[in-house]
Amino acid sequence: MNQEKSEPTSENTPPVAKHPDHDSRRDFMMKVSLGLGGLAAAAVAVPVVGALVAPLLEDKPEVWRSVGTPDQFPVGVTKLVKFENADPKAWAGSTAHTAAWVRHEADGQFVVFSVNCTHLGCPVRWEADAELFMCPCHGGVYYRDGTVAAGPPPKPLPRYAVRVAQGQVQVGTAPIPITKFSDG
């Protein structure tokens, strides 16, 4: 590779012009090295980005979780229940739990409200005497049917699927409700 040194010809002729073979070879090798570098980077990036987005691609089943027998929920009463999320990992510990408010509306008719305020997701608490759900964060208030009574929440409390099966009240697991731009 001594083409630069050789042939000290006239100055306005660049030395590379005299060696088109060498030039195109170097150019080619540079492109190959860039391409290989890109390939190497992509080969590493795929599993790393994969680890990042993997939870989005998981297909979580909706499962029914028993939260008690119907007679544990008197008619007209709203009660806090706790159930396990669908398919939690072994090291989730207590973070695998979700809470929900179960209301026995009429005989055999149940409604299950999310505890997540639709404003920013804080846990609402049921004030039994006032018959209101109240959020501690920014003062969101909901009526017993989950509709907004006061404060900033843009929409009613979301509901979980519920059924009575095998003598048990069962709640369908679901993703944590996220309020969208269009909801606000």
Place this chain on the structure above:
Amino acid sequence: MKRFLRNVGDWLEDRTGVMSAIRPILNHLVPPGAKWAYVFGSATLFCFILQVVTGIGLALLYQPSSDAAYQSLKFITDQAMFGRVLRGIHFFGASGMILFVGVHMIRVYIMAAYKYPREMNWITGVFLLFLTIIMGFTGQLLRWDSNGVWSSVVAAQNLGRIPLIGTTLARLLLGGDTIGAQSLSRFFAYHVFLFPALIFGLIGFHLFLVIRNGISEPPKAGRPVDPKTYRKWYEAMLKREGVPFWPDAAWRDAMFGALVIIAIVGLAITVGPPALTQPPDPSLIKTTPAPDWYMLPIFALFALVPPRTESYLIFFGPVLAVGALLALPFLSGTGERSPIRRPWAVFGVVCVVIFVGALLVAGEIAPWSPRFDTKPVTNFVSYHNPQLERGAMLFYKKGCQYCHMINGEGGIKGPDLSVIGRTWTPDQLDVQIVNGGGNMPAYGGSLKQDELRAIVAFLSVQK
């Protein structure tokens, strides 16, 4: 011995050349006026180094796992040797870093040091500001008590308001559909690896730019920045009157940095780290999530803006703020630097400081939140009339008192009702309670007739 050390030093210098590489940086000339106003950037850097060091200490004791993190935090706080102080330093170090990054930014803006040729110094600084805030927030999540869990839900909800990709981003943040095993591992990876790496890189770039473009001289009214002549003028000024950074200017940075660190350690020992709240069980809902002080102004803003504008604020607010900060050096990259000639800039800074400070105070008071811990009025006043007694009790039990104060007891979300009987007739009270309105729930559907009468009677005698 001395000779031996000198020989070792000479050998190292000959083989590595470290000193000859560093010396020009240490001794580079800086404007003689770069005095105490210039210590806040280095104070931020000292806080960052403190965070790295104490972060390593905490990582020796911490379990980054959703099920065990809380126990390990209890261990760090209550049992590990100096663990409480270590947590305290890391907390006050974070507070200091956020405080000084803010003060540094205000100093640079007031003195207009972002103007030509230091536009990129400002832009890298803006990114460092946001990375610092992100570090503060992710660090608060790593505490992984109920506050950490619910703060991550709140963060996910904020991301969820971004159009189109919001829900995806929210799930990405939580590491799945719900809080769970993957949530904390992610926050840990972001807080300990990803964002610190970005900060290291950006600090290096930021400091490189400080050396390359030179420390800005204190501004003087009537000496505007002109890109055609500035660099030449700056070089000549340095040659004429510049002083070496080390030791003429650097001792102030070193002294202020040392005092800051001593103050942080002092606060860590005397005040200690924030107390842990309940365990990270999302089914424990008797909790009042509130962020650390540096996020409180934003938390307060979300409570105070009209709900209908909120989605726009959550999405466009940060976009506009980042856009304005990045655009600043291009919109006013030349001209006067002196704050005396830029009164509107100073006025703007004062407004922003008052605005953020007021939101911080409002966030501490949280007047919009119901006071669940209020005590019934009947604890303090006894009524002979049974209907008044019942009205007072119902006023508490029906939740009125969470938001309304009577004789100094109760919430402050709604109006104080201590003297409501003077101006409101029973009929007016009746209508308001049944129909609600003005951000008050309608109680018509839940109060019985006699309960309503008792509450109205109770309120009518508040004179």
